Amino acid sequence: DAKTxxxxxxxxxxxxxxxxxxxxxxxxxxxxxxxxxxxHSQGPQYIIHGLKNNETNxxxxxIITEDRKSSTLILPHATLxxxxxxxxxxxxxxxxxxxxxxxxxxxxxxxKP
Amino acid sequence: xxxxxQHPSRVICKSGTSVKIECRSLDFQATTMFWYRQFPKQSLMxxxxxxxxxxxxxxxxxxxxxxxxxxxxxxxxxxTVTSAHPEDSSFYIxxxxxxxxxxxxxxxxxxxxx
Numbered sequence: 438d439a440k441t442x443x444x445x446x447x448x449x450x451x452x453x454x455x456x457x458x459x460x461x462x463x464x465x466x467x468x469x470x471x472x473x474x475x476x477h478s479q480g481p482q483y484i485i486h487g488l489k490n491n492e493t494n495x496x497x498x499x500i501i502t503e504d505r506k507s508s509t510l511i512l513p514h515a516t517l518x519x520x521x522x523x524x525x526x527x528x529x530x531x532x533x534x535x536x537x538x539x540x541x542x543x544x545x546x547x548x549k550p
Numbered sequence: 551x552x553x554x555x556q557h558p559s560r561v562i563c564k565s566g567t568s569v570k571i572e573c574r575s576l577d578f579q580a581t582t583m584f585w586y587r588q589f590p591k592q593s594l595m596x597x598x599x600x601x602x603x604x605x606x607x608x609x610x611x612x613x614x615x616x617x618x619x620x621x622x623x624x625x626x627x628x629x630t631v632t633s634a635h636p637e638d639s640s641f642y643i644x645x646x647x648x649x650x651x652x653x654x655x656x657x658x659x660x661x662x663x664x
Contacts, residue, residue: 471652480554480655481594524593532590536647537584540594 455512459525556656580626580646600627626661
């Protein structure tokens with residue numbers, strides 16, 4: 438699975454959009470971009486994933502560049518409860534690994550009042 | 551509501567004892583589950599893949615005789631930390647895949663070995 442690079446930390450004002458970048462320059466054509474987050478002392482939570490088209494759900498939007506070498510997770514109106522570590526992971530969907538995830542260091546997002 | 555549960559949520563044990571952690575999928579079946587370990591201020595590290603009805607697959611560097619995994623049914627996987635020592639103190643998390651190829655994670659079990 439391709440490696441990802443994320444900034445170690447970011448701050449965001451409550452109510453503003455949080456834009457979390459992720460570089461995955463070695464991504465393969467059949468690898469998806471997944472985002473999970475982990476609130477302190479809890480298990481990770483799935484946010485969103487995509488292959489090449491931009492995706493949006495009730496939690497966030499995912500913008501993937503045309504060359505697929507980077508992506509941005511957007512939380513449109515961050516709240517204090519969005520304070521967490523956000524992980525960007527690239528992997529082949531399905532495959533013979535049964536879905537295992539290899540976590541990098543992630544971005545620690547602090548939403549401030 | 552939670553779709554993957556873990557029990558216990560936290561456990562304190564003496565050095566040399568064994569501790570069993572349960573991971574259950576609620577309302578769905580999981581032929582595969584995953585076990586992760588997380589030390590303070592660090593990311594999750596995949597330990598092993600639990601396979602229903604067959605042996606677990608361990609990641610490189612994880613001692614299979616120390617971390618015993620049993621996936622006895624389609625809704626239950628257990629991780630037993632044998633002869634626990636203080637360095638085994640950690641946050642243990644399990645996950646199970648869902649049909650949309652994402653993972654449901656359990657809430658985690660905090661193990662403290664005295």
